Amino acid sequence: MAQTPGQAAVQVFEVKVPAQPVATALNELSRQTGVQVFAAGDVVAGVGSQPVSGRLTVAQALETMLAGTALRATRTENGGYAVRRAADVPASSSSTLPTVTVLAEGEAETASGPLKGYVAKRNAVGTKTDTPIIETPQSISVVTSDFIEATGALRLKDALAYTPGINVSPWGADSRFDWTIIRGFDAQTPGYYLDGLQLRNNNGWAVWQTENYGTERIEVLRGPSSVLYGQTGPGGMINVVSKRPTEEPLRELQVQLGDNSRRQVAGDFSGPLDEQGKVLYRITGLVRDAKLDASGLPNDRTYIAPSLTWKPSSDTSLTLLSHYLRIRDGSSYGSFPEVGTLLPNPNGKFSPKTYVGEPGFDHFNQDQWMVGYMLDHRVNDTWTLRQNVRYGSIKVDYRQVYNASNFVTVNPDVPSDPANFRTLSRFPFGSKESARLFTIDNQAQAKFKLGDWQHTFLFGVDYQRSRNYQRTYNAGTVSNIDGYNPVYTNDVVPLDPWFDAKTSLEQTGFYLQDQIKWGNWVATLGGRYDTATARLNNYLDGSTTRITDHKFTSRAGLVYLHPSGWAPYISYSESFSPTVTIDPETSKPLKPETGRQYEAGVRYQPLDGKSKYSAAIFDLRRQNYITYNSTYQPKQTGEILVRGLELEAAFQPVKNMNVIAAYTYTPKAVVTASSTASEIGKQMQAVSRNQLSVWTDYRFDSGIKVGLGARFMGSNHGYQESAAAKVPSYTLIDALVGYDFQRWSLALNVRNLTNKTYISNCSSGSCRYGELRKVVATATYRF
Known part of the structure; x- marks a missing residue:
């Protein structure tokens, strides 16, 4: 809050914190006010708090909460509070808290607002x-x-x-x-x-x-x-x-230069439009001109996102959001045969920089725009109403020449002739699509207390309607190509489409959720009922298919908030996804696919607010998924089981240094039921047993910043375990060198620093290379 020297500004909050352990009470006070309160675990261990209720400043709330204890709260330089034993409070601090300036709600962390650093709470x-x-x-x-x-x-x-x-x-x-x-x-x-x-x-x-x-x-x-x-x-x-409008003025211009002729200009501008700060604006946009690595085809993008926030009162906020995105791309997606990537080839390995499409034919053009709003109204101390609405349009014109996974035999008399392992057969693919999407989510939230139980009750009704037209072909004629010395012919002749239809979908959902807090416990319970109707108009045979599904899903979870900052939890959750596949025996749509998960985990969030740690184990099943028997008839007998462990950490071992680490262990990700017996016991997706990543950066007082990251992906057997050999593991290195001074920020980022050639996946005789090195220099000026 702005204030004149010597004049204190006070923010008053509606505070309701029952008597409980001090550590838990301080966390709840921070949640309700958005003001950080710090306390060492050994200082508050075993100490109980007094109940606090009413419209109070943070100082008044803390004074009431700590009454009768040997603890005192003092203001910190960053605008928060530190809780110490009375004997440890500096002599200059009064045991009676003075009137102070506290953080306004807009400056505290919210679930959607700006956030400094890497740790979101x-x-x-x-x-x-x-x-x-x-x-x-x-x-x-x-x-x-x-x-x-x-x-x-x-x-x-x-x-x-x-x-x-x-x-x-x-x-x-x-x-x-x-x-x-x-x-x-x-x-x-x-x-x-x-x-x-x-x-x-x-x-x-x-x-x-x-x-x-x-x-x-x-x-x-x-x-x-x-x-x-x-x-x-x-x-x-x-x-x-x-990004949304900000109360503080923001003005930023950015220029990027990189390999593959990358040139990009971007800007981000925000702030109030009136003296009272009730109307805020933001305009974010960029224009990029670049080339793709192998083909040299365009990789261009134009983006602009205007937004506006109107706050007629402290209880009401309306934010208008919109954007337009234009993509003109040549498509870098492609593959090579296993022989020459995963397996030896007498001609050597295919280069990931080799382009085997057709430059005069290939392109991926997309235009999309969206407009919507987010309305939030606080009716009283109990009720808050929200409505989120968006309408969007998208058009895609995509076509590309793909190569098949097999070679063209040019010398049948000598099967081992190297000439038989270099020429690739190809086919054209194309799809023109357009879609419209309308979504709306209406929510009513109530916060109230029943006895010692605090409830955050949420009732919602959401609705979405989409219309999608698609015309797709994947056949035709095009000349073969030498995978080691390509010559482009531009003689592509597509055949008629195999899919030409309009799909319409309408879905309405009613959901309830209650977050219940008592003592150190937090329970989350939820349920939802959905009705979905899909309609397919097939323009190839003139048929119309209509499918209606109904589904109830549930969720439950329990968290224990220990005063030391540890929080173990357990949960159960469900999902569903309708299908348009018809059962040939009943001529009726098959049931929706479903998912269900059991999860147990623990989080640790020290009171310093600069670090967090988490671990989770889970048992996840995808059920009712459709498989096909030996006569290619669909059967809803499939199930996929995934079990794993995930670890995540974000911390600052020393001042100005950040570390982000993540580890995933997936010992089981297999098909446990299928109408195709050969699928049982195998993976569906290519899931590696081990995956690890670590990023660390350091910012010197001089303004220089350096960063280094490593990403490891373990080996696997490819999609549906169809690879002829194990797909090797790989490790990629990322790096940052930068310098911040005055209003400037300079950075040089390199992803895949060593330019490692690696295979990301293989399926049905083909393998796909991952991203090569990318170098981007960025200059940002803020004024």
């Missing part, structure tokens, strides 16, 4: 309420914008490379999408989330995308989450939080 993805992560009974990771910037993450998947449980390169180098695998399951389908609303895709190539420069943070909720979000996959969900 609050989230909304796990409960749809602004809740401390330590109180959420399910695995959650938050990637902050500071970490995205430090690691030089250019795409969403790059930003998640140091997050446990996620494979960010399941299908090799791919400039089209941010494809990821969470806990052994595809996270891209049915879609990522933006500001809590789903970006649903139709299992096609019109996949909604986000921009890292317009991202405030990325939230990852691992495990099923249908109770709050409806149709989702069993592995988890990824929610991107957009």
Whole structure:
């Protein structure tokens, strides 16, 4: 708060903290006010607090809470408070707390606002309420914008490379999408989330995308989450939080130069539009001109995201969010035969810089725009109403020449002739798609107390409607090509499409959730009922298919908040995803696929607020998934079991140094039931047993900053264990060198520092290389 010298400004909060251990009471006070309160565990151990209730300043609340104890609270330089024994309070501090200036709510951490550093303590993805992560009974990771910037993450998947449980390169180098695998399951389908609303895709190539420069943070909720979000996959969900208008003026210009002719200009501007600060604006945007590594085809992007916040009162806030994204890309997605990548080839290994498509044919063009709002109204001390709405449009024109996994035999008389292992047959692929998506989420939240139990009750109704048109072909003629010395012919002739249809989907969900706190315990209970209707209009045969599904899902979790900062938890959660597949025996749609997970874990969050640690074990099953028998008839007899351990840590071993570490151990990720007997006991996705990542950076007082990261992915047997040999493990190194001075920030980021050539996955005779080295220099000026 702004104030004149000698004049104190006071922020009053509605505080309700029952009598309980002091450590737990201080955590609750911080949660309700957004003001950090620090205390050593041995200082507050075994000490009880007095109840606090009413409209109070933080100072008044602390004085009441600590009355009758030997503890006193004093103001710290960062605007928080430190609780010490009375004998340890500096002589200059009065035992009676003076009137002080405390942090305004907008300056404290929220689940969606700006955050300094790498350690987030609050989230909304796990409960749809602004809740401390330590109180959420399910695995959650938050990637902050500071970490995205430090690691030089250019795409969403790059930003998640140091997050446990996620494979960010399941299908090799791919400039089209941010494809990821969470806990052994595809996270891209049915879609990522933006500001809590789903970006649903139709299992096609019109996949909604986000921009890292317009991202405030990325939230990852691992495990099923249908109770709050409806149709989702069993592995988890990824929610991107957009940058929003700020109360403090923000002006930033940025220039990037990099390899592959990368040139990018970006800007971020925000602040109040009126003297009272009731109307805030933000405009974030960029323009990029670049080339793809192997083909030299375009890798261009234009992005602009205007937003506006109106706060007519302290109880009401309306934020308008919008963006436009234009992508003109040549597509880096491709593969080579196993012989020459995973297995020896008499001609040597294929180079990952070899392009075997057709430059005059290949392109991936996407245009998308979205507009929506987030309305938040505090009715009284108990009730808060929220409504999130978004409408979007996307168009994709994608075509590419792929090579088959087999070689063209040019000398049948001598099978071992090296000439038989270099010429690749190819085929054209193309898809034109357009989609519209409307989503709305209405929420009513009530905070109240019954006896010693505090409740945060959430009731919601969400609805989404999507229309997707898709016309896709994957056949035609095109000349063969030499994989070691390619010559491009541009003689592509596509055949008629195999898919030409419009898909419509409507879903309505009703959900309830109660977060209950008593003493040191926090319980989360939830349930949801969904109705979904899908309609497929097939323009090839004129048929129409209509499918309606109903599903109830549930969730339960329990957390124990120990005064020392430890928080063990257990939880159960479910997911579901409808299918459009028809049962040939009944001529009726098959049941929705389902997921269910048991998880147990522990978090440790020291009171210094600069570090956090977590560990989780889980048993996750995908059930009712569709398999095909020997006569290719669909049967809903499939089940996939994934069990694993995830460890995550973020801490500062010394001043100015950050360490982020993650380890994933997945000893089991197998098909346990299938109508195809040969699938049982094998993996579906390519899941490595071990995965490890560590990032550390240090900032010198002179302004120089350095960082180094390592990402290890263990070996596996490829998709559906179809690789002819074990896919080797690999380790990638990332690095940062930078300098901050005055209003400037300079950084040189290198991902895959050693330019390591590695195979990310193999399937059905083909293998895909991962990303090669990327070098980007960034200059940012803030004024």
